[in-house]
Amino acid sequence: MPDFIAEWLNQNEIFTAMTIMEYWDGMVTTVHLVFLSLVIGLLVAVPLAILRTVRNPFVSGPVWLYTYLFRGTPLLIQLYIIYYGLAQIEGIQETFWWEIFREPFYPALLAFTLNTAAYTTEIIRGAIVSTPNGEIEAAKAYGMNWFMRMRRIVLPSAARRAVQAYSNEVIFMLHASAIASVVTIVDLTGAARNIYSRFYAPFDAFIFVALCYMALTFILVFAFRKLETHLLKHQRPVSG
Amino acid sequence: MKKMIFAASCALALIAGSAQAQERDLRIAFDVPYAPFEYKDENGNLTGFEVELAEAMCEEMNANCEFVIQAWDGMIPGLLARKFDLIMSSMSITPERAERVLFSEPYYNTPGGWFGPESFNTDVTDMDAMAGKTVGVQRGTTMDTYVTENMGGIVTIKRYTTADDMVLDLEGQRLDVVFVDYPVGEETVLSKEGFKEVGEPVKLGQGVGVAMRQRDTEVAEEVNAALRTLKEDGTYDTIMQKYFAYDIKM
Structure with missing residues (x-):
């Protein structure tokens, strides 16, 4: 750390090098948690979204029920049920599952993943069902079977339509991750709460953490704008 | 003759002085229920460790005390607005509070x-x-x-x-x-x-004190003196043992 920054930090009552490190560790935890849950959530959501569009109700029904349950209840409640509920199961402490669920990180990861997967499933499903009929008919005319149609025509065009809605989901997930701090995870919000309670300075502690979230959001918005221009290149007017 | 008058006026002053001490009216605020420190028993009477200590303190100070119920949020504002004169409601002594109110010496500290x-x-x-x-x-x-x-x-x-x-x-x-x-x-x-x-209790912090208005230094002296007497003559211990199995004396 450059000397003048260290010097300025030492004059400051709250934002010392130590608290900055606490915020940094919190930021790493937040990014870690949100990134993993989004990646796993997306991987789960794509097949679920396809199943959700299948006509057979025995296939699409369970997926509908899952998305309904997880979109119909607050994430905080889901986290409470997974974190505290699992610990109440008789004898779970003796199984190997406890190695995973003893730490607060994995129950939070599970709750966040299930939640974001439910929303993402519905976003992708919406994009799939709005595929223009003409595209599918043309694919059929070319003799493509269902699998090839999905892979070459429906999913790529659905991805283009889903990306804007999905960027919202990513940002919501980042902000929703703040509730991880209620199950003792020291994420960005957890760090802010600890520092607030140490110095009784709510404005300093929370405004700083708000700026951290805004910086992360800015990076996400920027990345998605790049992705959108890339995916929607064909829609741009041809100009000289 | 002059001596007589002087003696008489001295005596009068003494009587007046003690009468004044006897007449001191104090209103003490509690936030109930906070068992076992202050709560209402089945007959609706205010009781608890701090209530009994306050009663003993008032007796020691020869003060005429009235007990007031006040919700915690309005404690310090109520004191400053003269709705009551003392707070004896488990208020921990902190530097932030000490800027607004005058604390007596601590009278208990839970470990x-x-x-x-x-x-x-x-x-x-x-x-x-x-x-x-x-x-x-x-x-x-x-x-x-x-x-x-x-x-x-x-x-x-x-x-x-x-x-x-x-x-x-x-x-x-x-x-x-x-x-x-x-x-x-x-x-x-x-x-x-x-x-x-699984371990010995540890005493932490500055403890709980009686809170008063900053300007009431005279009352504070009397409160401190009374608390000191109660702690020394065993009254404090008797009340404490009634409510606690461990030591909270400070």
Whole structure:
């Protein structure tokens, strides 16, 4: 750390090098948690979204029920049920599952993943069902079977339509991750709460953490704008 | 003759003086219920450790006391607005509060208590043995500060907003031990099957004092003198033993 920054930090009552490190560790935890849950959530959501569009109700029904349950209840409640509920199961402490669920990180990861997967499933499903009929008919005319149609025509065009809605989901997930701090995870919000309670300075502690979230959001918005221009290149007017 | 008049006026002044002391009216505020410090018994009478201590104090001060019920949020504003003259409602002495009110000497301090499952047999003061253990505290309490300063880096500290959440994690074996305000631990942990006290209680913080308006220095002196007498002549101990099985005297 450059000397003048260290010097300025030492004059400051709250934002010392130590608290900055606490915020940094919190930021790493937040990014870690949100990134993993989004990646796993997306991987789960794509097949679920396809199943959700299948006509057979025995296939699409369970997926509908899952998305309904997880979109119909607050994430905080889901986290409470997974974190505290699992610990109440008789004898779970003796199984190997406890190695995973003893730490607060994995129950939070599970709750966040299930939640974001439910929303993402519905976003992708919406994009799939709005595929223009003409595209599918043309694919059929070319003799493509269902699998090839999905892979070459429906999913790529659905991805283009889903990306804007999905960027919202990513940002919501980042902000929703703040509730991880209620199950003792020291994420960005957890760090802010600890520092607030140490110095009784709510404005300093929370405004700083708000700026951290805004910086992360800015990076996400920027990345998605790049992705959108890339995916929607064909829609741009041809100009000289 | 002159001497006579002087003596008479001296005597008069003395009588007047003592009469004035006897007539001092004090209104003391409590926030109920906060058992066992202040609460209403089944007949609706105000009682508890602090209430009885206040009664003894008033007697010692020869003051005419009236007890007032005031919700916690309005405590300090009510005092400053002269709705009452003393607060004896478990108000911990902190530098922030001391800027607005005048505190007497502390009259009690509940210790922090170590609680854990029956199977926990580690000495909590032995840092080598405690290394790697997970300790639960309530965020921002004196217990949190104590563990952070003395055991940070040795044990894993988990901070909770409410004692209930913390006890749930103790039951779920996510925590090895909790360090919590003794009466709270007594009520939430010890009341459950399979848990015990696992270490000596630790006295923390500056304790609880009587809060008064900054300008009432005269009252403060009398309060301090009365509290000192009660602590010395055994009255304090008698009242304390009625409500507590452990020492909170300060």
